[in-house]
Amino acid sequence: MSRARVPGPLAGRDFRLLYTSTVVSGLGDWLDQVALLVLVTTVWHGGAGDLALVVAASMLPLLATPFLAVLVDRRPSRRVLVLTDLVQAGLTLGLVVAPGVYWAAGLVLVRSALGSVGGLAGQIQLRVSVPPDGVQAATVLLQTAMQSVKILGPALGGLLIAFMSPRAVFAANACTFLVGVITARALRSTSSPSPSADQHYFKELGEGFRHVFGSRLLRSLLFVMCSLMFVVFLYDSMAALIVPALGMGTPYIGYMVSAVGLGGVAGSLLMGRFAGRLRPFLTMAGSVLVIGCIIVVIGFTIVRDIRIDSAIWLCVIFLLGIASAGILVTFPSVVHSETPVELTGRVWALMNSVPAVLNVLAPMTAAALVAWIGLGSLLLLAGAALLLTAVAVAVRLGRVPPTAPPPTAAPSGADDGAGRAEEPAPGPAPLNSGAPHRETRAPCVRRAGSSTEEITMADKIDKLAEAGFSLTDANDAQQAVLKSLTEDEVNVLLSVKSRIEAAGSDVEGHSLSDPSGGYLW
Incomplete structure (x- = not known):
């Protein structure tokens, strides 16, 4: 009897691991949140000021995230996930023995900063765990899971507090971080360090x-x-x-x-x-x-x-x-x-x-x-x-x-579904290949009188549409190639098209219902 096929991104082993880690971690965060509020207000008899201190400690690291992101892009995502989850597990165990609200706030501050770093690595890992055309479906799955955890987490946290002390709930949450360590270590794919990793820190930040x-x-x-x-x-x-x-x-x-x-x-x-x-x-x-x-x-x-x-x-x-x-x-x-x-x-x-x-x-x-x-x-x-x-x-x-x-770049060591690592094919896929186009760097051009900046997908689409190109007639692979063109390439394409149209009625410029590379005539 054949085994039922898992649809969508969950068919990929690495995304299943990432999905499992995200759900378990999200559930642990809700348990932790309930336990922390009970610990501050009931065990330590803290007031509004103590609650505000703990909340601020969890929010402040978000402001530093852009400055930490440079370091994340410099490291393989799998390694960052393992390290951040491991240290967060230790910090969460520290809450078990924290003597007061100030100690707890300090632990929460550091843990929240590491959680932000781990969250960035998780987004990068998502990009290398699924093909480009599966990112949106993977995002929907993760969002559905997190909304489900939002229903279950607070109720389960309240139930555990009724039978366990807040400190015991912290210990349970530490176990969820260890699950993250195990799943991250099992990942086969990981991101490559940023090609600009040898640049000055502030130059990378500016990118x-x-x-x-x-x-x-x-x-x-x-x-x-x-x-x-x-x-x-x-x-x-x-x-x-x-x-x-x-x-x-x-x-x-x-x-x-x-x-x-x-x-x-x-x-x-x-x-x-x-x-x-x-x-x-x-x-x-x-x-x-x-x-x-x-x-x-x-x-x-x-x-x-x-x-x-x-x-x-x-x-x-x-x-x-x-x-x-x-x-x-x-x-x-x-x-x-x-x-x-x-x-x-x-x-x-x-x-x-x-x-x-x-x-x-x-x-x-x-x-x-x-x-x-x-x-x-x-x-x-x-x-x-x-x-x-x-x-x-x-x-x-x-x-x-x-x-x-x-x-996106092709996943480094990505699993091809049979347990083998597959090397990315160099260069763009041809228009009629049926394969998704992938590139390692965003197309950038130097514009007169300005600094280097990306020509956005919307800009390309607008230019092509104004010239009479219909991207709706192209298949997914052809659309991906057209949308990856640099500004210079778009201008060349439009110039060639206009010259062909000027040749007269013998050769007319138009698009085909199945272009297969024939966008010019």
Whole structure:
């Protein structure tokens, strides 16, 4: 009897290991979070200041992530994963014997920094564990898993605290990091050090910044995510006040978290079915539009003191979780599609750390606004801001086509499915080969009067479309090659096409339904 085939990225051994490690680690993080709050408030009888200290210790390393990312890109991803998980396991065991909140905050600070580094290595490992056209599907699977853990983790953490001490839960979480060490050591593929690893540190650091701010899509995505995260954290940080304001008891705070998680799972599954055919920014705009409408309704209900059944609110929050998947899946898909693998760590760190700064400022801003205009008005203001953001994204970026396979190097020592290491074929795949095009560096050109900067995928698509090329008629391999062209190559292609068209009616420039290399005549 033949064995059932595992579909999608999970068919690959290395991605299954990475997926397992991510799920186990995510579950351990939720257990740890519950235990840490109980330890500070119940065992050490700490107040709001102690809680703020611990939370700040877990958030501050996010601001340093872009500066650590250079070191991550210089090392093989598998080695970074093993080292960070091993040290985090030791630091988590340190929480078992921590004598007070200051010791705990110090351990959390260092562990959070290492967790950020490990997270960057995990994103790089994702790129070398699946083929370029499987990155989006892998992202959907991971997002679905993390939303599922969001449902199970807090409930399991509360259950364990009821039967175990917080220190015992820390010991259990240390075991999850050891699972990460074991799975990372079992990986067959790993990233190669950045080709620019012999450069000066600040030059390498600048490459990541130049790539992000030199790409129209990444610049736009960064601005959109900063706006969204700030507005979302305005009301999300006030969740403990929103639930009773809607006439629900304190336990419904936990129910709301679970409802969002369930919605996130459902939304991620939907995105997995349709994401490859959806325009990324139009999808994001639709998600923000739905979320904005929900927040406006909640704010209006609080302002008007309207009472609605709790079960209805749970359904509404479930819908909010579905809508959020459009953002949570689109964001990493666009980042990966616009970033070569050797810059993944630096680009990913920058794209996440800048919004994190606003995440720290948003709760303080929200508290001041609640005292000034009231909770309901804050929600109305936040909802209106989300609606305006949705319209702006749809108008300015809605025409960006579905994300293409990202520019990436072939996995070093990648498993071919039969336990053998496969060497990458040098050079680009021909247009009619049917194989995905891969390259080791992002195509860059020197433009007159400016520094070296990437010609983005959107720029190429716009140029080709204006000249009459239809990328929708090409297969995936041909699209990948066209989107990897440098600006000089695009200009040569357009020049040749125009000269052929000028030859008259005997040879007309047009595209074919199955071009197979025949894009010029």
